[in-house]
Every structure is written in C-alpha cells, then in structure tokens.
Amino acid sequence: MRLLAVGKMRRGPEQELFERYRTRLSPKLTVTELPQGRGSAGEIKRREGEALLAACPDDALLVALDMGGPVRSSEKLAVDLERWRASGRPLCFAIGGAEGFDQPVLSRADAVLTLGPLTWPHMLVRILLAEQIYRAQAIATGHPYHRSGRPG
Numbered sequence: 001m002r003l004l005a006v007g008k009m010r011r012g013p014e015q016e017l018f019e020r021y022r023t024r025l026s027p028k029l030t031v032t033e034l035p036q037g038r039g040s041a042g043e044i045k046r047r048e049g050e051a052l053l054a055a056c057p058d059d060a061l062l063v064a065l066d067m068g069g070p071v072r073s074s075e076k077l078a079v080d081l082e083r084w085r086a087s088g089r090p091l092c093f094a095i096g097g098a099e100g101f102d103q104p105v106l107s108r109a110d111a112v113l114t115l116g117p118l119t120w121p122h123m124l125v126r127i128l129l130a131e132q133i134y135r136a137q138a139i140a141t142g143h144p145y146h147r148s149g150r151p152g
C-alpha cells in the first residue's frame with residue numbers, strides 16, 4: 001500500500017504517532033511526500049494535482065481522502081479495504097494540501113474516503129488514516145483492538 005501526501009512531516013509527536021500505527025500495518029504502508037505547490041490557490045491545486053497523478057501508478061486503485069465522500073463506519077471501511085486489496089491493483093491513498101484536491105485528482109480517484117465533514121489538518125489526516133487501516137485490519141482478524149460497542 002502507498003500513501004501519496006502533499007507536504008513534509010517533521011520529526012515530532014505527529015510523526016511518532018503516525019509511525020506507531022504505520023509500523024503495525026501489513027502489508028506495509030510506504031509514504032511518498034510531494035512538495036507543496038506555489039502560486040495562487042488555483043495554481044497550487046493544479047501543481048499538487050499534477051504531482052499526485054504523476055506519482056500514482058496507472059494501474060493503481062486510487063483512494064482520495066476528502067471531506068466530500070460517503071460516510072463509512074470502520075466496519076464498512078474494513079470490508080471496502082478487503083475489496084480494494086482483492087482487486088489485485090496496487091492500492092494508493094492520497095492526501096491533499098491546504099487547498100485540497102484539483103478536480104482531475106477526484107475524477108481519477110476510484111474511491112473517496114472521508115473522515116467526516118470536519119476539515120482536519122493534513123498531518124493529522126495521515127495519523128487518522130493509518131489508525132483506521134490498522135483498526136480495519138483488527139476488525140478483519142477479530143483482534144480485540146476494535147470493540148464495536150454499538151447497540152444493535
């Protein structure tokens with residue numbers, strides 16, 4: 001699995017937390033960091049979008065992290081992750097920069113993964129994504145890390 005992410009994560013508590021989850025994942029999640037775009041908001045989005053699409057293999061199943069996607073439970077994400085991996089295509093997640101994704105990235109994406117309607121800082125999104133993939137793996141294997149606790 002690959003993560004294409006705009007921006008550079010510096011050493012510190014965010015990186016430590018991200019690594020805590022990332023290193024528990026199987027298969028491994030490798031990270032490709034892309035430079036933040038320059039110029040107007042439109043130029044930033046276009047440049048970052050071009051870099052994201054250039055880094056994404058043609059045959060990859062691209063999952064764009066964006067507020068605009070359908071809301072999923074962690075259990076549903078576990079099912080979708082299994083389905084995405086069973087496709088046999090390399091799985092690529094993408095996290096945008098401060099301006100979000102350019103339309104061509106969203107058009108190329110095979111799926112959109114939302115972490116809810118709130119806007120999260122992109123470095124926290126890396127942590128949340130790694131934790132949710134780890135949780136999805138715990139759900140798939142029946143590991144007690146995940147406890148549903150929901151009625152019904």
Ligand SMILES: C[S@@+](CC[C@H](N)C(=O)[O-])C[C@H]1O[C@@H](n2cnc3c(N)ncnc32)[C@H](O)[C@@H]1O
Pocket residue numbers: 064065066067094095096097098099100101113114115116117118119120121122125
């Ligand atoms: C600071 S946000 C960008 C916000 C931008 N103004 C927009 O409207 O998309 C940076 C990146 O974090 C990710 N992100 C932020 N909040 C998210 C959420 N609730 N669900 C999924 N991804 C999110 C997206 O990949 C987004 O491109």
